[in-house]
Amino acid sequence: MSIQLTEGVNLHIMPTEKYKTVRIVIKFRAPLDKKTITKRALLSSLLETNSKKYPTQTALRSELSNLFGASFGSSVTKKGAFHVLTLSLNVVNEKYLTMSDSILAKSIDFLKEIIFNPNVTNEHFNQATFVREKENLVDYYDSITDDKQTYANLELQKLFFEEDDQKIPSIGIKEDLAEITEDSLYHYYKKMLQQDQVDIYVLGAIDEDQLVKQFKEFSFESRKLKQKDLFYTPSNAKEIKIKIEQQEIKQAKFNLGYTTPIFYLQENYYAGQLFNGLFGGFPHSKLFVNVREKESLAYYASSSLDTFRGMMIVQTGIDSKKMEKVKEIVTLQLKEMQTGNFTEEDIYQTKQMLKNQLLQSEDNSSAVIERTYSNQLAKNTIMSIEEWMENIEKVTKEEIIGIANLVHLKATFFLSEEVK
Template identity: 80%
Template structure:
């Protein structure tokens, strides 16, 4: 059930008796903009740290303990051309408790406090909180350089995309962070509250009327939102952008970025899932079997799709001296897919693995909300798990081949020790 609380603010209730918990997620959505990505990442960190009523982390964690060990957190992510800040909470369903018949009410009040009463005064965030969370974010940025695969992926994105907002990660950059003050961030926080599109999800076995009445009291103002294209469409490949970087590392990383025409829930989406599973998504895939197992050219080799940005990434961990050979073998595997050199048994196995993934996701309340949110962003409808499975089953070999023919290499990044 979905209802509009006010213009631009919608509540979605997903009733289910499957879980012993209730999950509440508040999602703030804004156009992706390099000037605000880092602000939103820092804001996410500050909001989950304290508030006016709970001005320290100790007091905030104490309140979560009082709420029978409720979990709480916030995060940021990209979805194509939008940036999403999520505040989420998981709380035990009070029907399984003998001592609290107001746990859900108190949990929603906790979220209301966090969102609308941050630890701020006189037009700026608390200086101690701001300084600490800014330092924590700097430490996180610095740690990315130590995670070589994450670092390689981010460098690949810089080569693959033209727009700055797509080049940088969803958690922003150290350079942009340096420009933010406790006052400028508070001004942006007020802007986010007033202008972002908001979707609130409540999943669990609940009294719907009670939840609706309580959430209607959240002081959101009506907001307008210019309709924009959700998907980011990569430019056509005119030349392959390549970069080689040398560091003191033991295992080289060779990542390849491909332009695709596979977009979430569009006509060829399900065929795209089959293509990716066969190419590099599963242990029986061509990349895993031929690059890693048969040729022993890689410590790992896999592919993944970003169906909001028309991108496929191939990740490999290899010997520094074998980059050219790995690229040749990866290219050959794509040509094999384009030529239809895979069997009906391969397709059947991939369909089974995709279906198993979907069914397993039904055990995760967070995954259900994320899938529902993505569905509504694209089509304003919710597809049942049965409909997903039917669409996967219908995919033919010819459709997979057509998908493979649309996949084009656009960028490569090689991180290696210097070979002497």
């Protein structure tokens, strides 16, 4: 059940007895903008840390303990042409408690405090909190260099995308962080509350009428939404962008970025899922079997799709001296897909693995909400698991071959060991 609390703010109630907890997720969505990505990342950290009523991390954690060990967190991510800031709270299902006080009602009050009463004085975020979270974000940015696979992935995206909005990771960048002040971030926070599309999800054993009544007390104002396409469609490369970087590393990273016509729940989506599963998504895929197992050219080799931005990434961890051979074998595997060199048994196995993957995700309440949110963004409706499986089952070999022939290499990033 979905209810509009005010224009641009929707409450989605998902009653179920399946879980021992109730999960509340609040998503703030805004058009992707280079100028605000880092602000939103820092704001996410500040909102998670404390509030006016709970001015320290200790006080906030103490309140979560009072809510029978509720877990609370925040995150930021990209959805195509949008940036999403998420607050989530997981609290025990009241039927497992003997006390009469409503833990769920208190949990919603907690979120109301976090969202509308941040730790602010005279339109400035608390300086000590602001400085600490800013330093933590700097430390995180610096740590990316040590995580070589993440680093290689982000460098590939800088090559792959033309627009700065898409090049910058969802967590922002260090260069933009320096310009943010306590007051500038507070003024952006107010703008976010007034202008972002807000979607609230509550999943679990719940009293629907009580939920609606309580969330209607949240002081969100009506907001007009800017019309913008959800999906980002990358342009095909006139020539492949190539970057090689040397660092003192033990295992080289060779990543390849491809444009695809595969977008979430759109025309080519289901055939695209089969293509990716056969190409590099599962242990029986061509990349895993031929690059890693048969040729022993890689410590790992896999592919993944970003179905909101029309991108497929192939990730490999290799010996620096074998890059050209790895590139040759990866290219050959794509050609094998394009010519249909895979069996009906391969297709059947991939369909079963995709369906099992989806069924397993049903055990995770967070994954269920995320899928529902993506459904509503892409189709303005909720697709049942049964319908999803039926669409997967209908995919033919010819459709998979057709998709494979619409996948084009656009950029490669090679992180190699230093030549001595």
